[in-house]
Amino acid sequence: MARPHADIDELIDSYLALVESPDNRARGEKWEPASPSAYYYWQRVPRPTEGPMPLVVLSMNAFYHHAFGLDLRGFYTDPQTYLKGYLAACLNKFHWFQDDTYFLPEVPIWLGPSFEPNLFGKGVLYAEDKDPWIDQEPVLRARQDLDRLEPPDFRRSGLMPVVHSMYEEIGRLVGGRLKVRFTDWLRGPFVLAFHLRGAVNILMDMVDDPAFVHRLMRFVTDARKHWCEQRAAFLGEDVGQGDLYNDEVNVPFLSPAFYREYVLPYEIELSQFHGQIGYWHSCGDTGPLAATIRTIPHLKMTNISGWTDFDLAATAYAKTGIPLEANIHPLRDLQQATETEMRSKVTCIARRRRDLGIKAMFIRVDSLELLHGVAHDIGMAQRWLQIARDCVEE
DSSP states (O other), X not given: OOOTXXXXXXXXXXXXXXXXXXXXXXXXXXXXXXXXXXXXXXXXXXXOOSSOOOEEEEEOHHHHHHHHXXXXXXXXXXXXXXXXXXXXXXXXXXXXXXXXXXXXXXXXXXXXXXXXXXXXXXXXXXXXXXXXXXXXXXXXXXXXXXXXXXXXXTTTSTTHHHHHHHHHXXXXXXXXXXXXXXXXXXXXXXXXXXXXXXXXXXXXXXXXXXXXXXXXXXXXXXXXXXXHHHHHHHHTSOOOOEEEEOTTOOTTTSOHHHIIIIIHHHHHXXXXXXXXXEEEEOSSOOGGGHHHHTXXXXXXXXEEOTTSOHHHHHHHHGGGTOOEEEEEOTXXXXXXXXXXXXXXXXXXXXXXXXXXXXXXXXXXXXXXXXXXXXXXXXXXXXXXXXXXXXXHHO
16 A cells, blocks of 8 residues: 655655765754754854855745746645655755755745735735745835734734644654754844835835834834744743844845834844844845944844945954855856856955955855756856855865
8 A cells, every 4th residue: 555645755765865964964064053943945054164165055946946846836835745845945956056055854844035024914925936925015004003903823813824734734744754843933123114014104204203113113023022932832942043034124225324223223132032143134235234233242143145245244244253144146146157257256255254364154146046947057056166166265
């Protein structure tokens, strides 16, 4: 008689063989042992070293749709599709890229960037070939609407029933062979304020009603803390470190003065609440904000995006000892770059790292999506890895 989930069992067998392989174990020596947050896009903290930096290629889920037919609508809503998609993505990534990604015997549950806004009533837009995105219609059309907004319920609000279903069903399917990680609250408080109020509205609010902005930031910060406490109680563990994914925190949308006024106090509060911010991230330009971001206490790692002046940000962080993730632009620095341009970019980063005395750092290709075709884009990423490896080892 055929096993009811033989295909899943075979994927788990293959994935566990990958995890236990000598190659993967060697990769693990380059990273701190602390486990990452429950986030689908792999994230770790590099060990301090005088030697070559680790290199990572991040493929977005849309790339997996084109590469092996991952149905992203099903992936984010159905436990079996999620589990099979996650394991297949890891196995393909291990095969495609000889980078330094370290694979753990875990399945982190992440329902996309729309998860946290959806807890407050924002709509979610699904597609078969793209990550879910956030409906642009604001929840708080008028400032007084905040008086009627309720904090999310850990069991019933938004996508929480899907999260619980994922956690229970995937746990049943893996049968203890892999750790299933319940989703974390990853988005920073300004991200929620931005999406609940709308981009234009929140900009106007910061100019003509600062008290309202602080009231909104207080509401979403308290809501996160309460949700995290409920999560910890549900799992029977401490609240633990938090992350701040902050794509909406960037220049010129936020000036350094506005960041200090409206965002920093709440991020400091969350660092104190969690005991540590494991990772501060924004895909936008954060160079002019770096000197302020570095003042967040207990900051474990921060990124320098491919849209940020690397030298400006790295110089700001250099004396702090905060580990850095240096992102390169997926189009400009890889898919549309010549080999000479690839080499020049990585060499510049490696030299500035040496000159600034930064010990803990790695380079990541940020958010690779389909451009030329699956085989062509994989080939370009493989070539970039060869060139980058030469550059960081020189």
